[in-house]
Amino acid sequence: xxxxxxxxxxxxxxxxxxxxxxxxxxxxxxxxxxxxxxxxxxxxxxxxxxxxxxxxxxxxxxxxxxxxxxxxxxxxxxxxxxxxxxxxxxxxxxxxxxxxxxxxxxxxxxxxxxxxxxxxxxxxxxxxxxxxxxxxxxxxxxxxxxxxxxxxxxxxxxxxxxxxxxxxxxxxxxxxxxxxxxxxxxxxxxxxxxxxxxxxxxxxxxxxxxxxxxxxxxxxxxxxxxxxxxxxxxxxxxxxxxxxxxxxxxxxxxxxxxxxxxxxxxxxxxxxxxxxxxxxxxxxxxxxxxxxxxxxxxxxxxxxxxxxxxxxxxxxxxxxxxxxxxxxxxxxxxxxxxxxxxxxxxxxxxxxxxxxxxxxxxxxxxxxxxxxxxxxxxxxxxxxxxxxxxxxxxxxxxxxxxxxxxxxxxxxxxxxxxxxxxxxxxxx
Numbered sequence: 001x002x003x004x005x006x007x008x009x010x011x012x013x014x015x016x017x018x019x020x021x022x023x024x025x026x027x028x029x030x031x032x033x034x035x036x037x038x039x040x041x042x043x044x045x046x047x048x049x050x051x052x053x054x055x056x057x058x059x060x061x062x063x064x065x066x067x068x069x070x071x072x073x074x075x076x077x078x079x080x081x082x083x084x085x086x087x088x089x090x091x092x093x094x095x096x097x098x099x100x101x102x103x104x105x106x107x108x109x110x111x112x113x114x115x116x117x118x119x120x121x122x123x124x125x126x127x128x129x130x131x132x133x134x135x136x137x138x139x140x141x142x143x144x145x146x147x148x149x150x151x152x153x154x155x156x157x158x159x160x161x162x163x164x165x166x167x168x169x170x171x172x173x174x175x176x177x178x179x180x181x182x183x184x185x186x187x188x189x190x191x192x193x194x195x196x197x198x199x200x201x202x203x204x205x206x207x208x209x210x211x212x213x214x215x216x217x218x219x220x221x222x223x224x225x226x227x228x229x230x231x232x233x234x235x236x237x238x239x240x241x242x243x244x245x246x247x248x249x250x251x252x253x254x255x256x257x258x259x260x261x262x263x264x265x266x267x268x269x270x271x272x273x274x275x276x277x278x279x280x281x282x283x284x285x286x287x288x289x290x291x292x293x294x295x296x297x298x299x300x301x302x303x304x305x306x307x308x309x310x311x312x313x314x315x316x317x318x319x320x321x322x323x324x325x326x327x328x329x330x331x332x333x334x335x336x337x338x339x340x341x342x343x344x345x346x347x348x349x350x351x352x353x354x355x356x357x358x359x360x361x362x363x364x365x366x367x368x369x370x371x372x373x374x375x376x377x378x379x380x381x382x383x384x385x386x387x388x389x390x391x392x393x394x395x396x397x398x399x400x401x402x403x404x405x406x407x408x409x410x411x412x413x414x415x416x417x418x419x420x421x422x423x424x425x426x427x428x
Contacts (some may be wrong), residue, residue, distance in 0.1 A: 003186035012196040013149055014201025017122045017180040021147035025119045029096040032142050032206040036092035037173035039139065040085040045080050053162035054131065061155055069259070073129035076159050084135040091138060091392040095126045097410050098145040101419060112421040117414045119145035121203040124195050125395060126151045126217060126401040128209035131159035137206075137391045138167045138181040143392075144413040147180045149195060149202065154187035154208075161185065172274050196221040206408070208396045211323075226408055227355050228373075230323045230349035231261030233381040236340040236366070238357035239272040243319050244380060246356045251284050252380040253354065259325050261397060262352050262384040264375075266320065267331045268340045273300065279305040286310035288327065291317045295332040320347040337362050341369055348372065350399040373406035374397050 003009040024032075043050070054076040061071045095118045104114030123146055127133045132273035134150055141148040152160040164183035172178045184191050196205050196217055204224045207217040214227050235253050237246045253264035269277055274297070280300045285292055286309045293315040294302060302312050319330040320343070334340045337355075344353050352378035355366040363377045374384040384407065386394025391409030398404045 003188070003191070005182070006186065006188060006190055007194060008415075009186070009382075010184075010191060010198070013182050013184065014122075014195075017147040017149050017182060018201055020177040020180040021119070022038055024142075024145045024147055024180050025098070025121075027176055028146060031174050031176055032096065032145070033092040035170050035176055036088045036139055038173045039135070039167060039170035040088040040092075040171055041087040043081055043088070043135070046162075046166055047078060049078055050081060050159070050162050050166075051078070053158040055374050056158040057131075057156050066155065070129060074131065074156055074159070076131050084132050084139075087136065087387075087393050088139045091410075094143065094392050094410065096143065097414055109427065110422065110425040114126060114419050115416040116329040116419045117411070118417055119414055121146045121332060122149065122201060123204045123206055123395075123413065124151070124202045124223075125148045125206045125208065126195070127207070128213060128214065129170070131156045131163060133208060133395075134160050134163040134183065134250050135167070135315045137395050138164075140393055140395055140410060141175075141181055142171070143387050144410045146413055147177075147182075149182050149184065150190055151184040151195060152238055157187055160409050186360075192217075193220060193280060196223065196225075199223045206275050206395050215311065216342050224402075225403050226396065226398045226400065226412070228261065228349070228351055228397045231263070231325075231351045231397075232265050232321060232323045232347065232349040233262060233351055233384075234266045234268060234340075234344050234345070234348060234353040235264045235381065236268040236334075236337075236353070236355045237270060237273055237277055238337065238340075238355055239270040240359040240362070241273060241356050242274060242281070242358055243253055243273070243279075246273075247284065249354070249356055249378065249380050250281050253382055254285070254329055255327070256380070256382050257288060258327055260382070261323070261325075262377075263325070264354075264381050265322065265324050265329060266347070267329055268334050269298065269331070270337075270340070271297075271333050271335050274301055278279075278302055278331075279307065281312055282307050285329065290327040290329055293328065293330045297333045298331045323349065337365060341366065342400075344372075345368055351417075352376065352381045354379060354381050356391060373397065 101114045117320045125137045167181045168178040206226045207214045286307045291311040291312045350372045352374040354373045386407035386409045394407040
């Protein structure tokens with residue numbers, strides 16, 4: 001059905017997804033893995049066609065004056081195609097979570113009670129810019145036995161349509177329903193409103209994009225949403241710390257890449273280490289053009305260090321809660337672990353926070369008490385990623401507290417139901 005009558009089109013897509021979800025939930029692992037390997041092969045075989053489709057989007061973006069970083073995210077380079085193809089093969093090689101029974105326990109009544117992992121059903125994913133997300137979402141949907149409805153950004157419509165066609169061909173080749181992965185074929189923004197308000201067709205929505213998009217989805221959705229709004233990630237340098245480690249990890253957490261949601265935005269430093277640590281990290285930040293928005297005490301220390309090229313600015317109250325996604329970091333001195341954790345609790349976004357310390361007790365307290373989706377000891381926040389966590393891929397990061405928290409991979413697209421095994425037992 002062509003998307004001219006939008007409500008009818010969306011109803012058709014939803015009904016097809018629901019039918020496909022039933023088939024996918026029952027699909028054998030071998031069929032799902034065959035589809036994923038076929039998808040990897042077809043991506044490589046059709047690289048030229050995908051590049052031609054992507055060129056249309058890039059030309060339209062340039063003509064529309066889209067910002068350079070946004071144009072960069074649109075690119076579907078041969079390297080990106082190779083990476084997503086390899087990702088499909090990696091997911092095919094992973095264990096199938098569907099149907100796994102765990103925690104099976106025999107009860108005094110004679111029954112055995114356990115939990116079985118099952119697909120969510122149909123998930124809708126709304127995302128911006130990066131067309132490779134189409135393949136990441138599709139591959140995870142296939143392996144987890146779900147159906148999905150994808151709505152990419154209008155700026156990537158030609159790329160996404162071409163990729164969706166490759167996915168459909170691969171599903172059919174494996175004997176699975178082609179409608180298990182559907183891309184909404186219209187750029188009409190009203191389609192999003194219809195998708196997120198249709199619990200009959202969709203079980204969960206996953207928005208992936210800017211804060212404005214995610215706020216809109218969270219506000220208007222009538223189905224559950226797996227999301228995170230901000231990535232105000234903290235690095236806390238403790239009183240007892242290996243300074244070389246602290247400098248290396250803090251630098252990586254902030255400067256390895258500025259745009260991801262797991263980049264460090266706030267740096268907390270124990271006063272006991274301020275005079276030794278700040279000039280060293282400040283020199284690195286200055287060399288890389290990172291602006292430091294400082295509390296009064298940290299500003300005084302950095303100014304006295306006379307760092308060449310340092311961009312030092314007094315911090316405002318707003319800085320403590322800001323996700324910059326840019327070469328800017330807020331910097332504050334604290335007098336204790338408790339003060340650091342209180343700052344994170346007040347200003348953080350529950351995404352990813354790290355402590356750098358040689359004090360085991362402090363490390364364990366930080367892990368237990370910091371209420372974030374990922375909490376780290378002596379490691380860069382940039383590791384908060386599905387691939388780095390061994391999930392194969394992810395459809396996003398969740399800072400919610402229901403079943404999916406942190407990077408959402410295969411298990412995050414499944415839930416657990418109770419199963420009971422008996423031999424004719426009856427309840428007295």
